[in-house]
Amino acid sequence: MARNKYPEQTVRRILEVSSRLFYEKGFEKTSIQDIVAALGMSKGAIYHHFKSKEEILESVAGQFQGEIERYSHLLADSSLTGLQKLYQFFCYALSDHKKHQRDQLFLLNIRDPQVTAMTVDNALNGAATYLAAFLEQGKKDGSMTVKRPQETAQVMLLLINVWLNPAMQQGGRERYLEKLQLMKELTAALGVPLMDERLIGLFCDYYDQLEQAGAGKEEAR
Numbered sequence: 001m002a003r004n005k006y007p008e009q010t011v012r013r014i015l016e017v018s019s020r021l022f023y024e025k026g027f028e029k030t031s032i033q034d035i036v037a038a039l040g041m042s043k044g045a046i047y048h049h050f051k052s053k054e055e056i057l058e059s060v061a062g063q064f065q066g067e068i069e070r071y072s073h074l075l076a077d078s079s080l081t082g083l084q085k086l087y088q089f090f091c092y093a094l095s096d097h098k099k100h101q102r103d104q105l106f107l108l109n110i111r112d113p114q115v116t117a118m119t120v121d122n123a124l125n126g127a128a129t130y131l132a133a134f135l136e137q138g139k140k141d142g143s144m145t146v147k148r149p150q151e152t153a154q155v156m157l158l159l160i161n162v163w164l165n166p167a168m169q170q171g172g173r174e175r176y177l178e179k180l181q182l183m184k185e186l187t188a189a190l191g192v193p194l195m196d197e198r199l200i201g202l203f204c205d206y207y208d209q210l211e212q213a214g215a216g217k218e219e220a221r
Contacts, residue, residue, distance in 0.1 A: 011049050014039065015063065018056045023105045027057060027112040054114060060105065061118050075133055082138025086194060089134065094202040104213050111167070123157035131156060135192065145191035152190050159183060164203070166210040176207050 017038045021030045032053055036043050050056045071092050074085045109115045131153035138144030146152050162168065164183065169176050180203055184195035 007049070010041075010045070011059075014041075014046060014049060014056065015060055018053075019060050019105055022057065022060070022109065022115075026109050027053075027115050057114060057118060061122055072130065075130070081141050081143035082134045082136070083143035083192070083194070086131065086134040086138065086144075086192070087199065089130065090194070090199060091202060094199075094206045100206070100209055104210060109167075116162075119161050120158065123161045124154050128153040128157050138192075144193070147191060152192065155190075156187065156192070159186070166207050169207075173204070173207065173211075177204065180204070 014035070018030070018035050021034055021038060025034070030053070032043060032046065035053075035056075036046060039046070050059070071089050074080070074088055077085065080088070128150070132150045135144060135146050135149035135153055139146050139149060160183075164176070164179055166176070169179075177200075180195070180200050184200070187194050
């Protein structure tokens with residue numbers, strides 16, 4: 001077998017094509033053979049880099065974590081309080097259109113068990129690390145009265161990634177807005193006075209974009 005001179009390009013291509021198929025067909029309904037056909041590669045070429053479809057999904061999820069790390073510069077910004085850093089983190093994430101495109105894969109396929117497990121794991125062990133650091137600083141500088149930063153960060157991300165997931169909503173935008181108001185009350189009760197009208201507006205814009213993407217996906221079927 002000829003040696004692959006560009007393994008990184010091959011891996012990137014496998015992840016790009018797999019991500020598109022997972023989004024279009026759903027993770028469970030996408031087979032390795034579907035990926036093989038779309039890539040024009042042999043199964044052996046894919047299995048050389050990934051042992052299974054689940055491992056491909058894990059690597060795709062790793063790219064999501066890389067997107068979150070784009071905001072790590074906030075941790076070193078000494079001019080902001082912990083609460084201000086947390087606020088900026090959400091403003092950046094909710095306004096980042098590139099991130100929105102990646103989010104569509106996971107959020108609009110949340111009903112796939114494997115995707116759900118991956119989403120929960122990322123919420124508990126991925127972005128929560130950054131949120132907990134902001135909460136810890138806010139606790140120290142007095143901008144927040146949060147008692148348990150790590151656990152609070154995990155709860156917030158589970159609420160956002162699952163409970164507030166547009167793909168899980170029933171009742172439309174008005175129902176979603178009601179949930180955001182409750183989110184505001186819950187986070188304030190946890191000592192994190194984060195949600196204001198601007199941030200709620202960004203959440204609604206994010207909802208609209210993912211809802212539109214979901215509708216387009218259904219029309220394409």
